[in-house]
Amino acid sequence: MVGIKLRTSSYAILGLLSIASMSGYDLFQAVERSVGRFWPVSKSQVYAELARLEPAGLVQGTDVHQQGLPDKRVFRLTEAGEEALDSWLGSSEPGEPQFRVPFLLKTLFGHRRPPGDTAGLLRAAGDEAAAQAGQYREFLELLDSVPDSAYARVTVLFGLRVAEAVASWAEEAQALLPERAHRIDPRREPRLATEMFRAAPAVRQLG
Amino acid sequence: MVGIKLRTSSYAILGLLSIASMSGYDLFQAVERSVGRFWPVSKSQVYAELARLEPAGLVQGTDVHQQGLPDKRVFRLTEAGEEALDSWLGSSEPGEPQFRVPFLLKTLFGHRRPPGDTAGLLRAAGDEAAAQAGQYREFLELLDSVPDSAYARVTVLFGLRVAEAVASWAEEAQALLPERAHRIDPRREPRLATEMFRAAPAVRQLG
DNA sequence: GGAAGCATGTAAGATGTTACATGATTAC
DNA sequence: GTAATCATGTAACATCTTACATGCTTCC
Numbered sequence: 421m422v423g424i425k426l427r428t429s430s431y432a433i434l435g436l437l438s439i440a441s442m443s444g445y446d447l448f449q450a451v452e453r454s455v456g457r458f459w460p461v462s463k464s465q466v467y468a469e470l471a472r473l474e475p476a477g478l479v480q481g482t483d484v485h486q487q488g489l490p491d492k493r494v495f496r497l498t499e500a501g502e503e504a505l506d507s508w509l510g511s512s513e514p515g516e517p518q519f520r521v522p523f524l525l526k527t528l529f530g531h532r533r534p535p536g537d538t539a540g541l542l543r544a545a546g547d548e549a550a551a552q553a554g555q556y557r558e559f560l561e562l563l564d565s566v567p568d569s570a571y572a573r574v575t576v577l578f579g580l581r582v583a584e585a586v587a588s589w590a591e592e593a594q595a596l597l598p599e600r601a602h603r604i605d606p607r608r609e610p611r612l613a614t615e616m617f618r619a620a621p622a623v624r625q626l627g
Numbered sequence: 628m629v630g631i632k633l634r635t636s637s638y639a640i641l642g643l644l645s646i647a648s649m650s651g652y653d654l655f656q657a658v659e660r661s662v663g664r665f666w667p668v669s670k671s672q673v674y675a676e677l678a679r680l681e682p683a684g685l686v687q688g689t690d691v692h693q694q695g696l697p698d699k700r701v702f703r704l705t706e707a708g709e710e711a712l713d714s715w716l717g718s719s720e721p722g723e724p725q726f727r728v729p730f731l732l733k734t735l736f737g738h739r740r741p742p743g744d745t746a747g748l749l750r751a752a753g754d755e756a757a758a759q760a761g762q763y764r765e766f767l768e769l770l771d772s773v774p775d776s777a778y779a780r781v782t783v784l785f786g787l788r789v790a791e792a793v794a795s796w797a798e799e800a801q802a803l804l805p806e807r808a809h810r811i812d813p814r815r816e817p818r819l820a821t822e823m824f825r826a827a828p829a830v831r832q833l834g
Numbered sequence: 835g836g837a838a839g840c841a842t843g844t845a846a847g848a849t850g851t852t853a854c855a856t857g858a859t860t861a862c
Numbered sequence: 863g864t865a866a867t868c869a870t871g872t873a874a875c876a877t878c879t880t881a882c883a884t885g886c887t888t889c890c
Binding site: 428431432435437438439440441442446449450452453454455456457458459460496497502505506508509510512513514515516517518519520521522523524525526527528529530531532533537538540541544545548555558559562566568569570571572573574575577578581582584585586588589592593596597598602604606614616617618619620621622623 | 744788830
């Protein structure tokens, strides 16, 4: 049992193993079909995590011989692994969500584009969100017939509600776009622009 | 003029400079008060980007001597920089949004916690989202008096709508939580769990 | 006298991605 | 025969974060 630093991705792995024992291969598939939506873990990360978690005594792999398929190593949570997972789950700090939304950058810099272009961008973003919402709805229906899936349903519902919000924002936003281009030339009137920045609330304390 | 690879963070910098010429210091402040909400760029990244963009001829720095304050280097967009920015803006590919939401991990693994705990987590997450929504509302009011800020308003509106959706999801979700703990033991019934994963739609094509 | 703001960076490392490598078996 | 699935990894590198370093000025 070695003391290692557990990151959120480690807990994602531990959590999945608390639902079913799995090989690295299965784990990656499971990630892509579950937590990958809101906490991506790449294939090589999965294997890297397992290679860290096992010597630390949090998971335990067992070689399984298969006929007709390659041998594999199936990992299960150890008691120490359960404790580590539960102690992380125990704190009700939600943890800071991280968002990276490239199309908002393009939206914010709309002053440099012909007005119609930004409307097109919003339409495209809205369409994608609507398609996503559809997927989530289907998934929810499917979960209705799965026993003990209440927490999964609530999680999927998050994706649905956010996707719906983005889709309806895209509609709402198109009506608010200016019809004429307003070009901002930073060499002519920098004062106004910097003042706008100063007026805006900062993401966090500035150091 | 050197050909360099521009990342999304580069365009964030170029875009801000298309609103006002600024020093690295000012740029970081501007990031934290604007694009940082949906595209974070750290202080050292800002300076690193400027050091890349200038030799490539996309921005041009000018030394400005100040009395009572340290000297600074103010950067402006060059014509090549404007072209690079506009050509990126020109494509209406929205770009793939990235989300990382730790509390959804904790929600999904609720089967390991006493039932009340997950409700507490949702309450905390909902409260934070509601507080955020309030901030966005204030910011929107402030922008009402700023001329030519239509694109900024639309961008802030996105944050507001998403925050509202998260807050109302947190309310809705609490009613859907199971009252009794259902423990899933991966050593007893792994079949059900893995089948659930298989039924779920994958984030993207699996390779 | 001390804290906070202005100003610019470096250095180290955390974290994660993509592509590559390998090889057997099964389904079409 | 060819593609896909199962299975496990390595190697290279892209990207970004945190903490540290420095020094002057203004405000309390």
